[in-house]
Amino acid sequence: GDMEGIGGSIRHTYDDFLVEEVPLYKASGSGTHSFILIEKRGITTSEAIRRLAIALGVPHRLFGAAGLKDARAVTRQWISVEHVEPEQILQLQIPRVTILGVRRHENKLKIGHLKSNRFIIKVRNVKEPLDQSAVQAEKILALLERRGAPNYFGPQRFGNRQNTHLLGRAVIKGQPEEFMDLFLGRPQAWDIPAIVTACTFYEQGDYEKAMESWPMDFREQRHTLKILIKYKLNKKKTYKSLDNRLKGFFISSFQSYIFNKVIAARMPAIDKVFVGDMAYKHDNGACFYIEDAQKEQPRCDNFEISPTGPLIGHRMARLSGLAGDIENPVLEEVCLDEQDFTRMKRFGGRGGRRPIRFQPHDWQIKTGQDETSPFLEFHFELDSGCYATSLLREITKSDIYGS
Numbered sequence: 001g002d003m004e005g006i007g008g009s010i011r012h013t014y015d016d017f018l019v020e021e022v023p024l025y026k027a028s029g030s031g032t033h034s035f036i037l038i039e040k041r042g043i044t045t046s047e048a049i050r051r052l053a054i055a056l057g058v059p060h061r062l063f064g065a066a067g068l069k070d071a072r073a074v075t076r077q078w079i080s081v082e083h084v085e086p087e088q089i090l091q092l093q094i095p096r097v098t099i100l101g102v103r104r105h106e107n108k109l110k111i112g113h114l115k116s117n118r119f120i121i122k123v124r125n126v127k128e129p130l131d132q133s134a135v136q137a138e139k140i141l142a143l144l145e146r147r148g149a150p151n152y153f154g155p156q157r158f159g160n161r162q163n164t165h166l167l168g169r170a171v172i173k174g175q176p177e178e179f180m181d182l183f184l185g186r187p188q189a190w191d192i193p194a195i196v197t198a199c200t201f202y203e204q205g206d207y208e209k210a211m212e213s214w215p216m217d218f219r220e221q222r223h224t225l226k227i228l229i230k231y232k233l234n235k236k237k238t239y240k241s242l243d244n245r246l247k248g249f250f251i252s253s254f255q256s257y258i259f260n261k262v263i264a265a266r267m268p269a270i271d272k273v274f275v276g277d278m279a280y281k282h283d284n285g286a287c288f289y290i291e292d293a294q295k296e297q298p299r300c301d302n303f304e305i306s307p308t309g310p311l312i313g314h315r316m317a318r319l320s321g322l323a324g325d326i327e328n329p330v331l332e333e334v335c336l337d338e339q340d341f342t343r344m345k346r347f348g349g350r351g352g353r354r355p356i357r358f359q360p361h362d363w364q365i366k367t368g369q370d371e372t373s374p375f376l377e378f379h380f381e382l383d384s385g386c387y388a389t390s391l392l393r394e395i396t397k398s399d400i401y402g403s
Contacts, residue, residue, distance in 0.1 A: 001268065001356040003143065005397025007127035008138050010389075012372055014042050016122040017073040019388070021066060022115045022381070031106035033064075036079045036085050044071045047217075049079060051094050064109035067117070067384065070156055080109035082271065114384040116361075121309040121388060122368075122375040123396065130367040130374055137376060140395050141363050147271040148306065149264050149394050153256035155389035155401075161191060168254030171347065172340045175237035180228070184210065207233070215345030220246060226333060244347055249312055251349040255311045261330050262309040263356050270307065270357040271295055276321025279305040280355040283289045287353050290323070313351015314341040358386040 011017050027035040040048045045068045051062045062082045069075040081089075086102040126133040158164050170179035187199035187383060198213035200223070211225035228238045263270065275280055277290040282304060288309075290296050299305045307323070310316050310331060319327050344351070363380035376397075382388060392400050 003140055004136065005140075006123070006133040006376070006395060007398045008123040008125050008133075008376070008396045008400065009398070010121060010123055010400045011072045012029040012122075012124055014072065014074050016124070016375075017070070018071055018075070018120040019069060020076040020118045021078060022118060023066070023078060024113045024115045024384075027029045027103040027105035029104050031104050032110055033080045033082050033104045034084055034089055034382070035105050035109065036081065036089055036099060037076065037101040037103075038079055039074065039076045039100055040069070041074050041096045041098075042071060043096050045075075045077065045079075047068050047071070047226055048097050051097055052079065052081070052092070054111045055092050055094055056081065056088065058084060066109050066111065066114040068111075078109060080105065082108065094192060112384065116381050116383050117386075117388075118381045119388045120380070121378045121392065123378065123392065124373050124375045126376060126396075130376060134365050134367055134376055137365055137378075137395050141360060141365070141380075144391065144394060145360055145363070148303065148359055149391050150267065150270055151354065151356050151358045151386060152260050152263055152390040152393075153311075154389040156389070157256045157387075158253055161188060161195070163188075164250050164253035165255075165257035168250035168252070168257075172254060172336065172343055172344055172349075174339075176236045179239055180224075180235040184228075217297055230348065240314065248347040248349060251344055251347050255313070255349060255351070258312055258334060259309045259354060262327050265326050265330055266356060267306070267310070272298060273300050273305070273307050274326075276319050277323040278317050278319060278353050280308050280353065281305055282355075287317070303359055306357050308353035309356045311352045312336065313344050313349050317353060318350035354385075358383055359392075360391055 036052070038048060045065055049060065049063045049065065053063060058081065064080040066078060069077055086104065089102045090099055092099055105391075128136070155162065167179055167182050170176075170182060185199045185202040187196040187203075191199065192215075194213060194215050195218075198210050200215055201207070201210035202225075207225050207229050211222050211229070214221045214225070224238060224242065226242055228235065231237045231241075273290045273293050273296050275290060275293050277293070277294065278287050279290055279300070280287055287308060296305065310327060312331065312334065318324070341351075361381040363378070366377040366379070368375055368377055378392070380388075380391070382391070390399060
């Protein structure tokens with residue numbers, strides 16, 4: 001907090017934000033699954049998979065991915081598909097998806113089968129001259145490398161309308177009508193005009209016009225309205241028909257929202273362990289309770305261990321002592337009971353612990369200028385699940401999206 005940010009914004013073009021997956025393991029070269037290295041531009045991972053499925057004529061369920069990447073970027077990542085010949089894949093021509101390579105493997109890629117992500121990100125419109133801003137950014141990054149950056153889930157976790165955590169709470173609480181109204185209605189000030197129009201038609205009960213008004217990228221909303229009309233406006237029946245994986249995604253967003261609130265309550269002591277903490281071991285991912293904080297603090301200082309925050313669910317370990325005094329009031333505000341945890345489990349929300357800080361690796365900063373404007377170019381690597389936008393916010397201390 002005592003180090004001034006450099007200001008600036010990101011994602012003026014797709015090429016301003018490049019991310020490349022570092023796999024957890026290499027494909028073996030044999031097996032029924034094909035691992036596809038793709039470069040996608042300006043679309044989500046789900047949309048890239050949808051386009052691959054259509055082009056290959058195979059069901060969506062045969063695909064797998066280690067991570068979900070933003071649309072507003074150029075990303076290189078691995079996708080797996082079963083029972084498709086590599087030669088067929090290499091011949092594909094898909095808009096905004098380039099096939100960079102294919103290799104056989106025995107098993108399907110699953111979320112989490114990822115070591116880390118490498119980033120190259122341009123920050124434009126910084127407050128001071130580039131060289132001066134670069135020096136300040138280096139000072140901040142050096143501090144973040146030593147003490148850690150807060151492991152916030154980025155705003156992209158909460159969707160274009162920034163309400164996926166509210167949808168998750170509706171799923172957890174078993175409130176289908178509340179879910180439908182949040183998903184399809186209740187326009188917000190930050191919604192784009194087309195969404196405001198679609199939500200307004202829904203609020204007025206004109207579901208046909210609402211379906212026509214949703215932008216084409218919002219396929220789930222359009223599909224849900226189609227089902228709602230088919231089921232003669234029965235919101236409960238429509239809710240039950242929705243994909244459970246979608247409901248599970250919304251639950252994870254609610255977990256992320258609570259996790260972020262706990263970090264905010266803990267700040268700035270994210271590099272300190274307290275009695276009653278559950279610490280995360282960075283070498284193997286194991287967790288253990290802190291009984292002697294003074295004894296364990298040197299390991300925290302060396303980034304061998306870090307304190308953790310909650311991913312709510314029946315597998316989430318509760319904290320005690322001073323650590324519990326910080327975290328538990330946030331959890332008590334949520335007011336979840338065993339029935340809620342049972343619903344979460346049904347959709348994959350089992351809960352657990354997650355480190356509340358992360359360490360940027362192999363970072364460097366370059367200056368440059370192109371046809372758009374001058375920029376600082378940040379190169380760094382982050383462990384799987386850590387958000388580059390959370391790191392950049394610590395450096396810029398500004399609205400990095402420039403909105």
